[in-house]
Amino acid sequence: MAQAAAAVAETRLPTIGHGHNGEVTQPRADIRTPVPPAPMLATAGQPPVGEDWVVEPKFDGARCAARIGGGRAELFSRQANNLSTYFPDVVAGCSAHGHREAIFDGEIIVLDDRTRPNFQLLQRRLHTPRPARALQRSYPARLVVFDVLHLDGRDLTPLPYRDRRAILENLELGDLTSELATSPAWPGIDGRDVLQAMVDVGMEGVVCKAPGSPYSAGRRSRQWIKTPYRHSSTFVVGGYFPSGSESVGALLVGAHDPSGALTYCGTISVGFTERARRDLGLRLALLRQDTSPFRSTDHTVDDHRVRWVKPRVVGRVEFREFTGRLRHAAWKGMVDDVDAATVGLPVHP
Incomplete structure (x- = not known):
């Protein structure tokens, strides 16, 4: 338990910034990167016993895939709706990595004044297409990425999760102060201990992932176990x-x-x-x-x-x-x- 608390403490959520100050990149239809597949879904359950899993925080946000290429980006919901006009700040952050062709899977979040993901605040953004700059500054959004499905012409979904995770970390997307961030992940720690540590810092729960799991697009898998705290x-x-x-x-x-x-x-x-x-x-x-x-x-x-x-x-x-x-x-x-x-x-x- 002490190990889990220490690991979580090292990745505390940051103070809210004001988001991207550059020009907003509008979604374009000429991105060569494939359209994201249907997301892989986790099965609800208690954290698996033992340390043979990788544990990630469960964010209180909305599932989102990013399609990036040619200096441009698009965002898609779990239902394949285009969210790009709702989150121009996140599109701009993704476009900064547009020299690569990539598909990222993650969660759109908005942080509250205690730097905790807050779904009520996110609702303001989800219901506001083409938000004014003032709304973007008041409710800055981030895409927290936990998987990479495609990179520079290569389909990564058949690879085991451990390999996709290593590729994702090598991309160095940024921390949770930026519009495009890599989710924390903790290998070799019992998920039950991480769950309690997440609750202590006000997070929603944990997702435990089998290191050898491929990305099963459009399927609910027991190789990903989600445990929301209730x-x-x-x-x-x-x-x-x-x-x-x-x-x-x-x-x-x-x-x-x-x-x-x-x-x-x-x-x-x-x-x-x-x-x-x-x-x-x-x-x-x-x-x-x-x-x-x-x-x-x-x-x-x-x-x-x-x-x-x-x-x-x-x-x-x-x-x-x-x-x-x-x-x-x-x-x-x-x-x-x-x-x-x-x-x-x-x-x-």
């Missing part, structure tokens, strides 16, 4: 969307703020077994009321299908992040030994 907390059910006559489709949950007001925190539609949906439906039907139990200042779901309930049922919820709203939340089950009136808003880093 928080867990209790929440109060304040309403639900029905599914059929007696079952629950989704729950509206909240928690009490310091003043004691029940605050809406999100809607949960995953994590239920069919039996749990039926049991919740029967239990909540007995608690129906005409009005929302959440404080009136909340902009909650305004839908005639919502059935409001007295805030009596408490459940445990797992989630990736809480920013006033739950992100990637899943229902884990009802909790009968907690008084709903004592459930407060979660406090997490």
Whole structure:
């Protein structure tokens, strides 16, 4: 564990800079480099036991491939949408390496004022094509590269990960202060220890990669194991969307703020077994009321299908992040030994 913490400490995220100051290079169609393939996907699971894997940080960003050549660059999403006009700063950073023909696989991130990748800030960029310079300076983006798939006319995907990683590191793209950076990677360290070290510095989790794995484009592979860290907390059910006559489709949950007001925190539609949906439906039907139990200042779901309930049922919820709203939340089950009136808003880093 101490070894993992020391390795992570050496690659702390930097202070945010102001991004690239040069002219923005617009995407062009005459790049000779092939179009990026569909990305290889990791399988969710616990970090493998032992030190026979390479461990990378899991960034809270958006998957992105860069196609570079002839002094130009293009960016593509996981769904093969062209992102170039959304991230001209990253395009400019990639174009600085345009003397090579390359395809990079990585993650687009935006750092917060604590130099942690922040998906909420990234959303501002993902929803803004052709962003103004001021927005680029306020929310500077980086492409953190963790794989190289093509280089100067050579397809690298059949090579083992260890060889692709060595080629990537030899390119010396830059650190996390630049628009194009190489992701840290730690060989020979137990992924479980790195996961805890990542959590301690506010990162999302880890990805463990088998050194001998080729790049399996478009496939989900067990040679890449992703482990996002998830928080867990209790929440109060304040309403639900029905599914059929007696079952629950989704729950509206909240928690009490310091003043004691029940605050809406999100809607949960995953994590239920069919039996749990039926049991919740029967239990909540007995608690129906005409009005929302959440404080009136909340902009909650305004839908005639919502059935409001007295805030009596408490459940445990797992989630990736809480920013006033739950992100990637899943229902884990009802909790009968907690008084709903004592459930407060979660406090997490």
